[in-house]
Amino acid sequence: MSKKVSRRQFLTYTLGGTAGFLGMGMLFPMIRFAADPMLKKGGKGAFVKTNYKEDQITETPLSVDFRVDVKDGWYVPEGGEPRTAWVMKSEGKILALSPVCKHLGCTVGWESNPQFKGEFFCPCHFGRYFKNGTNVPGTPPTKPLDQYETKIEAGHLWIGPIKKA
Structure with missing residues (x-):
């Protein structure tokens, strides 16, 4: 018995996946911008x-x-x-x-x-x-x-x- 995907479900999955992909594309630069100072190595303290x-x-x-x-x-x-x-x-x-x-x-x-x-x-x-x-x-x-x-x-x-x- 195979489970068929209706047109409405297919459209929902497709739009949800596309929105998630575009959202991650916008969110990743923001996360990188906020985390960048933590990722940089600190220099050895000077006298x-x-x-x-x-x-x-x-x-x-x-x-x-x-x-x-x-x-x-x-x-x-x-x-x-x-x-x-x-x-x-x-x-x-x-x-x-x-x-x-x-x-x-x-x-x-x-x-x-x-x-x-x-x-x-x-x-x-x-x-x-x-x-x-x-x-x-x-x-x-x-x-x-x-x-x-x-x-x-x-x-x-x-x-x-x-x-x-």
Whole structure:
């Protein structure tokens, strides 16, 4: 027993298939346009020269502002995106820590709470970090602060991308 397709069904299938084909032809460029920034490979982060000289860096954390060239999709901020790092000397090396708390992404401050001297403090949920960036056990953050790569060239501090853990 064969099942016959009526003229009406044939016309419906043909028009539906054609509409689907034309719709995909219009939809594909839109999807490609939206997804294009995600498909491009990002470049390796470059080092950025700061306004600080090596002799200005001490064992006391210093807030250092710098700008990084970033491309967010098609938007490229003029002059770069502002960033900050806590920079200090630790065990003879220069340590640059990200001020972004690993718990909720708030900004940590050095000795910003009088109760916790010698520690970084996050006001959002009382997150605390030791001077070397490791989290204080029993406080909300479960990971240490991110560290930036650093180097000294011609006596000036250069800050690079965040080190991969």
